[in-house]
Amino acid sequence: MSSQTKNVSAVMTFSIGEEKFAFPIEAVRLLELALPITPISGSSDQVLGLSNLRGQIITIVDLGHIYYGSSDSELGKNLIVLKPTSVILQEEMFDLSEKITANDELMALHVTKIEKIIDVSESMWSSIPSHIEKKQASYLMGVVRSNGILYSVFNPTSIINFCNNI
Amino acid sequence: MSNQNENQAISKMRNSLHNIEAINEKLNLLSLNALIQAADAGDAGRAFAVVAQQMQELSTKTAESSATMSKDIEDTAEELARTELQAKGTRFSDLAHNTIELIDRNLYERTADARWWATDSDLVTACMKSDDSALTSKASERIGVILRNYTVYCDIVLVDTDGKIISNGGGRFNNLGEDVGNEEWFIEAMQTRNGTEYHVQDVHSSPFIDNNLTVAYSTAVREGGETSGKVVGALCVFFDWDQAVSIVKNVSFDRRDRARTRTVYFSNKGQVIAANDDIGVLTEDISELGCIQTALQGKKGFTEEELDGEPYLVAYASTPGYETYEGLGWGCAIFYSIND
Numbered sequence: 445m446s447s448q449t450k451n452v453s454a455v456m457t458f459s460i461g462e463e464k465f466a467f468p469i470e471a472v473r474l475l476e477l478a479l480p481i482t483p484i485s486g487s488s489d490q491v492l493g494l495s496n497l498r499g500q501i502i503t504i505v506d507l508g509h510i511y512y513g514s515s516d517s518e519l520g521k522n523l524i525v526l527k528p529t530s531v532i533l534q535e536e537m538f539d540l541s542e543k544i545t546a547n548d549e550l551m552a553l554h555v556t557k558i559e560k561i562i563d564v565s566e567s568m569w570s571s572i573p574s575h576i577e578k579k580q581a582s583y584l585m586g587v588v589r590s591n592g593i594l595y596s597v598f599n600p601t602s603i604i605n606f607c608n609n610i
Numbered sequence: 611m612s613n614q615n616e617n618q619a620i621s622k623m624r625n626s627l628h629n630i631e632a633i634n635e636k637l638n639l640l641s642l643n644a645l646i647q648a649a650d651a652g653d654a655g656r657a658f659a660v661v662a663q664q665m666q667e668l669s670t671k672t673a674e675s676s677a678t679m680s681k682d683i684e685d686t687a688e689e690l691a692r693t694e695l696q697a698k699g700t701r702f703s704d705l706a707h708n709t710i711e712l713i714d715r716n717l718y719e720r721t722a723d724a725r726w727w728a729t730d731s732d733l734v735t736a737c738m739k740s741d742d743s744a745l746t747s748k749a750s751e752r753i754g755v756i757l758r759n760y761t762v763y764c765d766i767v768l769v770d771t772d773g774k775i776i777s778n779g780g781g782r783f784n785n786l787g788e789d790v791g792n793e794e795w796f797i798e799a800m801q802t803r804n805g806t807e808y809h810v811q812d813v814h815s816s817p818f819i820d821n822n823l824t825v826a827y828s829t830a831v832r833e834g835g836e837t838s839g840k841v842v843g844a845l846c847v848f849f850d851w852d853q854a855v856s857i858v859k860n861v862s863f864d865r866r867d868r869a870r871t872r873t874v875y876f877s878n879k880g881q882v883i884a885a886n887d888d889i890g891v892l893t894e895d896i897s898e899l900g901c902i903q904t905a906l907q908g909k910k911g912f913t914e915e916e917l918d919g920e921p922y923l924v925a926y927a928s929t930p931g932y933e934t935y936e937g938l939g940w941g942c943a944i945f946y947s948i949n950d
Contacts, residue, residue, distance in 0.1 A: 469646050560670075
């Protein structure tokens with residue numbers, strides 16, 4: 445379990461395929477319905493393309509592809525728009541890589557379906573189960589249990605670092 | 611309300627519900643975004659968070675109501691589909707009954723024709739003096755007149771006691787002089803006990819009418835045309851089986867049902883003897899189907915059967931016979947593809 449979990453007050457839950465995940469809302473700018481995507485030639489497989497969000501160009505990344513290493517043939521219906529790195533660095537909530545330069549670019553994660561926001565307390569956290577592969581575990585900060593459901597919580601640091609390096 | 615209107619009403623309800631769900635999805639995202647903004651604003655956003663929370667509760671309740679409504683709609687749609695299928699099954703089994711009755715009535719008349727024409731004086735005389743070509747020609751002319759007025763026959767043949775065709779309808783089939791001594795219909799006709807009896811040979815391909823399919827009705831020709839007269843020959847009428855095929859091809863379905871329906875006549879052994887798609891005639895055996903077995907027991911009804919992995923509604927009826935004609939134990943089956 446990452447030491448950064450103490451900075452997480454609530455997580456936004458969603459699904460990728462049939463699996464339940466969560467993302468700390470401290471790193472989330474807003475949520476959107478899926479937008480039309482313009483593919484970018486030569487980009488990595490995880491990048492689905494660019495979208496126009498009310499006049500602002502955002503890069504759409506397939507979160508399932510990052511986590512599972514391959515894409516689901518059926519794209520989801522929701523987007524999680526992340527805060528720009530400039531804001532995250534300023535808020536100092538998460539330890540972004542020093543190599544990352546602060547910028548105002550917006551990036552969105554494509555997921556199957558956004559569900560709800562859950563307030564989290566320290567007692568709800570548990571460690572990442574050992575059966576999860578090392579590479580996948582590197583994208584998570586822990587697991588949150590709520591109403592009997594386990595949510596694997598993505599580590600914003602890992603995801604933003606990954607996105608800034610692709 | 612007609613079935614089509616019911617389906618349209620269900621479709622409209624589904625569309626409306628879909629719109630509600632789409633709007634609620636946006637409401638849910640809106641409330642979640644409000645919660646995110648409230649969290650970002652810290653203490654200043656606390657009151658806003660309460661409103662956002664209530665919005666989300668509303669969205670959740672709407673989603674629950676939509677799910678209940680969706681289930682209700684699908685249950686209703688399923689119930690309607692079942693009722694429609696039941697109504698269709700009843701209608702189709704009535705159609706199957708009418709279709710088989712239609713051929714039975716037609717064939718009843720053929721039994722009457724054979725027995726009546728076997729007493730025709732020209733035909734009787736030709737049989738009694740079968741060596742007289744003038745008399746056999748006259749009989750052929752007489753048969754020709756009959757054939758021109760009765761289009762349900764391929765041919766009518768007069769046979770002497772040795773089994774040689776001495777007269778026919780003239781022209782269409784070259785069967786004069788043919789030996790039919792070993793044919794079932796001839797042997798059985800010669801064994802009839804009196805002029806009220808006849809024999810019917812089930813659907814077969816006959817070499818005497820260019821291998822066309824036919825049902826052959828035959829009876830003995832008796833001296834003087836008397837019911838108990840001495841047998842002097844035989845008469846056989848070859849029913850044109852295309853007439854039966856025409857009936858199964860013209861069952862009164864509406865356009866949509868017709869495209870999803872196959873209609874067949876089957877024999878008392880469960881073999882297809884006519885089909886609206888002309889497939890499997892005298893080669894396809896459907897006796898293994900439970901519903902065909904039921905039909906062969908003289909019952910009428912409908913059931914659902916899986917054929918080649920696809921669900922079908924199968925309506926069936928067996929021959930009721932007509933007047934003195936008991937029929938040949940045939941049945942009619944209507945296969946309706948349940949899936950579009």
